[in-house]
Amino acid sequence: MxxxxxxxxxxxxxxxxxxxxxxxxxxxxxxxxxxxxxxxxEPKRCNLRVAILSRPLRDEAINGALWSVVDEQSIAPDLRRDLEVNGLRMGLITGELPHEVDSILNAKGQHKVEPSRFEFPDGDHAMIDMVDTTPEVSLLLNREGRAFGKPYKDASGWFRVTANHEGSTGVALRFVPEIHHGPIQRAFTALPNATNYSPQQFMQKDGQQEESLRELATTLTLQPGQVAVVGCLPEASRSLGSFLFTHPEANSDRLLQQVLLIWASREGTNPPATSTPPSLMPVDPPKS
Structure with missing residues (x-):
């Protein structure tokens, strides 16, 4: 903080x-x-509205209609290729969502989507849970131009999203995919703003091993009226994107595909300085 x-x-x-x-x-x-x-x-703060849409694998709304209006060129070509070989894709939409996607977002009843909201200080982050814990999974990862398989046990997938004010109106979102895996372990970590690292400045933390894929870290700057879109290439089986964005439907053998939508806004920018009003001098009331 x-x-x-x-x-x-x-x-x-x-x-x-x-x-x-x-x-x-x-x-x-x-x-x-x-x-x-x-x-x-007022200290600068960031507000995020996060929605995860879930549809059958290769559904046209989130594979065709949605990505037809996403600007993927906002990401540098080299990074975009690194995302693609790991089954991921990202970009920005300016303006309204396609009608097909808006209908999913505003569905009623059992298909209703409940967006999550995060509010935190400028420079802090939110953890977005993309996939429930999987007892065992083997992923085909491509890191620094080298493809290899890696097994995980008790693995779950996350995005660490850090938000910062950018320019006069924007919010920069930095996405880092993470895999949390293995048994729950107890560790001691330093408290925020710790200085001399005395025993009183450490806290106990229980959790899994966290593997951050920082080479895939991607920053998207949102202006008012824009939405960040993160999804997968459904044909890239066993990829990181497939792990994060596809999962079996409950009580069925059908696979579902997800897409992540994030809106961002900001608050706390200092108001412009105002000039001091001129001094007032007392005057006598006019004579009647």
Whole structure:
């Protein structure tokens, strides 16, 4: 978590001789009075709305209609090839979703899609769970131009999505695919902002081994009215994309295919400075 902005505000208030108490603070909001005027300074935050659509494998809506309007050229060619050989594809949509996809997103009843919402400080991340734990899986990975098979036990698939304010209106999303696998183990990790790493600055954490495929890290910058799209190439069986985005339908032998949609917005940008109004001089009322 980035505490630089709040720390700066507190320092400025101390120099100006100001004071505040807890009742003066909203959620992560600081009121600084500098030079006799008030200005609300709110730390930058990012909001994500995340929807995962699930359809039968090779469904036309999420393989044809959706990707026909996705701009995949927003990703550098070399990185785009690395994603493709691992069965992944990503890009941006500007404007409305295709009618076929919008119908899936707004379906009612048992097919209703419930988007998840994340809100966190600028520079923090969300973990998006793409696939439930699989007892055993063997993946064909392509890393640094070398293809090889790798088995995993008790494996689940995730995307670590880090969000940052970009420019005056954008939100940059950095996607890193991860595979969590193996038995639950206990470890000790340093607390955020730890300095001297004394015993009091470590916390106990139980979890699986986390394998981050950072060479496939992809950044998409969303402007208002855009949506990030992440999916797979359904023909790339045993690939990372197949593992993350396909799964068997419950009580059936039919495979389902998923696609990930993310909308992003921002808040907390400081308001523009306003000029100090001219001094007012008392005047006598006019004589009647």
């Amino acid at each position: 980035n505490w630089k902005a709040p720390a700066l505000v507190v320092a400025m208030m101390a120099v100006a001789g100001c004071s505040f108490n807890r009742s003066d603070l909203g959620r992560d909001t600081f009121l600084a009075r500098i030079g006799g005027s008030g200005q609300i300074i």
